[in-house]
Amino acid sequence: MSAILDAGWDTGVFLLDNIARIDAQGVHILDRRVYPFDKTWVTCPDVPSVATAIIDMVTQSGGTATAAAYGMVLAADHAGRHAQPRDELQRLARILRETRPTNDSVKTVVENSLEICARWEPEQWPGALVESVSTREKQRLALTWQIAEHGATLLPDGVRLLTHCWAETGLTQMVLAATRAGRTVQVFCDETRPYLQGSRLTADALRDAGAAVTVVPDVAAGYLLSEGAVDLVVTGSDRVAADGSVVNKAGTLALALTSKRYGVPFYSLCPRVDRDTPTAAGVPIELRDGEEALHCLGRRTATENVAGFYPAFDRTPADLVTGLITPTGVKAPHEL
CATH class of the missing domain: 3.40.50.10470 (Translation initiation factor eif-2b; domain 2)
Structure with missing residues (x-):
């Protein structure tokens, strides 16, 4: 048995850090195309590369929303240094929004991120969005446990x-x-x-x-x-x-x-x-x-x-x- 049976679920593709991560180099997405045979990461330094990873099935299902949420952090960081930050943020958001048309979770995450940014000044956007990713993940796991209890x-x-x-x-x-x-x-x-x-x-x-x-x-x-x-x-x-x-x-x-x-x-x-x-x-x-x-x-x-x-x-x-x-x-x- 793996640690998936532990409360933390620190292996597998469940915990946030095993779906996608973000640091100064960009967004790192667990490559579900080769998991579990290989645990490798695709590094995306900017919004277009995050969008490409989503389109290319590096992650899928619920992972696309997490990748897009971190993509919006990159978008906020870039747009915040642009001459027209809000226009640039909207442009980058469209790139992510259009990646997968059937599952609307990416669209929902992008729109929620834009709503958060609307309440803050550009220099505060990245921090606010990183915090929102963590909050969203906790809410997601709580929701799926509710579903699981009924399903069981x-x-x-x-x-x-x-x-x-x-x-x-x-x-x-x-x-x-x-x-x-x-x-x-x-x-x-x-x-x-x-x-x-x-x-x-x-x-x-x-x-x-x-x-x-x-x-x-x-x-x-x-x-x-x-x-x-x-x-x-x-x-x-x-x-x-x-x-x-x-x-x-x-x-x-x-x-x-x-x-x-x-x-x-x-x-x-x-x-x-x-x-x-x-x-x-x-x-x-x-x-x-x-x-x-x-x-x-x-x-x-x-x-x-x-x-x-x-x-x-x-x-x-x-x-x-x-x-x-x-x-x-x-x-x-x-x-x-």
């Missing part, structure tokens, strides 16, 4: 859970709460091509949380569901619309459809609801470079002279969602 009620002793991609801190805390209560939890992790977040990040974290973890190819999930080998499916959510429809990693929709067919409950972790978006149909889906579908872990996995197509996310309608695991309880979509 769905995990009786001997439960068999299927998950997809990297459902962030909430799922690991959820499993940890169950195993700490003495319950055994078996988890099937989809490998989640092309970056293999499921077989690397999720499997590593859930193993350390005390679960018995089995990695399966993405194409095997339907077999498990059809054979009655899964009691429930739990995924993360990159965005939840007002009607309870879910936008998440591509492949989530297929899991929800198959779960519905075989009567397996389908849940998504839901830190917040986007009240400004009525349904998931209003959420833009990021189409990444098709070349990414032709490679895996730095090696080409497709024959030459073929095209690739890679929508990074998909939309799951609310009628396929059994429940959303929120900070205030497990709720049906119509109860949000």
Whole structure:
């Protein structure tokens, strides 16, 4: 077991300092493309390089917001020495805001940072934003523990859970709460091509949380569901619309459809609801470079002279969602 089981969670990809750090050289971002095989850092000396790291998947999911928050510290430091500091801050903020269009956490962090800067003079911006990053991280962990405690009620002793991609801190805390209560939890992790977040990040974290973890190819999930080998499916959510429809990693929709067919409950972790978006149909889906579908872990996995197509996310309608695991309880979509 790693120290993930300790209160501090000082290993893994959970603690703030293991997501991103900042010092005089810039923002250092843990490279999730190679974790846990290698623990390496990508150093970003300025805002454009932070934006590039986010776009290039150096970090993803909740890590993008943390990287963007530190990127705004760099933006504030640079803009504070500019002839037109507030205009320059807005320009740099746009660079970060436009990195990942589907998950709106980066946009939210950037807007919050701008609101903080509006209350201070330029020379005070960096200090105020660094403090806000620490505060935000404490609030995030408290929120995800609330989600986890409600989610753990769905995990009786001997439960068999299927998950997809990297459902962030909430799922690991959820499993940890169950195993700490003495319950055994078996988890099937989809490998989640092309970056293999499921077989690397999720499997590593859930193993350390005390679960018995089995990695399966993405194409095997339907077999498990059809054979009655899964009691429930739990995924993360990159965005939840007002009607309870879910936008998440591509492949989530297929899991929800198959779960519905075989009567397996389908849940998504839901830190917040986007009240400004009525349904998931209003959420833009990021189409990444098709070349990414032709490679895996730095090696080409497709024959030459073929095209690739890679929508990074998909939309799951609310009628396929059994429940959303929120900070205030497990709720049906119509109860949000």
